Amino acid sequence: MKKIDFRIALPNFITILGLCIGLNSIKLAFEGxxxxxxxxxxxxxxLDSIDGRIARLINGTSKFGAELDSLTDFVNFGVCPGLIIYFWSLSNIKFYGWIVSLIFVVACCLRLARFNLSNENYFKNDWRVNFFSGVPAPAAAGLILLPMIFSFSEFNYIYLKNDFHNLIMVIIVSFLMVSKIPTYAFKKIQITKNIFIILAFIFVLYFGLLFNKTYETLVITGIFYLLLIPISFFNFINLKKTYEKKAKRKDGDSIISDEIF
Structure with missing residues (x-):
């Protein structure tokens, strides 16, 4: 019998654990x-954010793990939030609410399929590796659930539940997922040691707040991410212009050298 290296199995176990937890969220939502x-x-x-990193850290990446992670993302951040928001709000709009929930799930599926293809075609050293094409599935799941999270937070005194507004929110987020609007990925960002120390403190502070003020922290995180979308878009445009200018200069230099020699 062929044996499987534990380094490859461990990240997959974490992914499957995340899948089970995501599926349980549907059960809880169905129960109210x-x-x-x-x-x-x-x-x-x-768990989704750490399984891939652990796999790369222990050299346990595999094609099977990548496919399993993608399918798990579809369930956890497509099917689960689509059903949760339907049970919480969109079911009140009946037929149209269900159609919009389906649109979100299908958009998530299309977004992940495109991501898998772009991952195969992208150059690892390309500057575009620091950007996603469209809003990633986990972020989209958080955005459509943001109104619900808002209602559970201490900020709920300025929030009035509106099923129609929630429906519009789901449609907008579905569009952002399948769009080609560049959003930050931060995959190949290099930082100094001083910045790393500062980020480590921020990381600890964030999770401390997440454990103590869960919904309030999630609301602020969602709003912050929404503000990052236009910033990432304009940053991408500026970087694209910069690298295109550099590419033209290199082409011009090569033409001159060819003429000389």
Missing amino acids: NFEKSIIFIVIAAI
């Missing part, structure tokens, strides 16, 4: 326990 369903989605997102 929406606050816990949000917590389960957050835990699934945390």
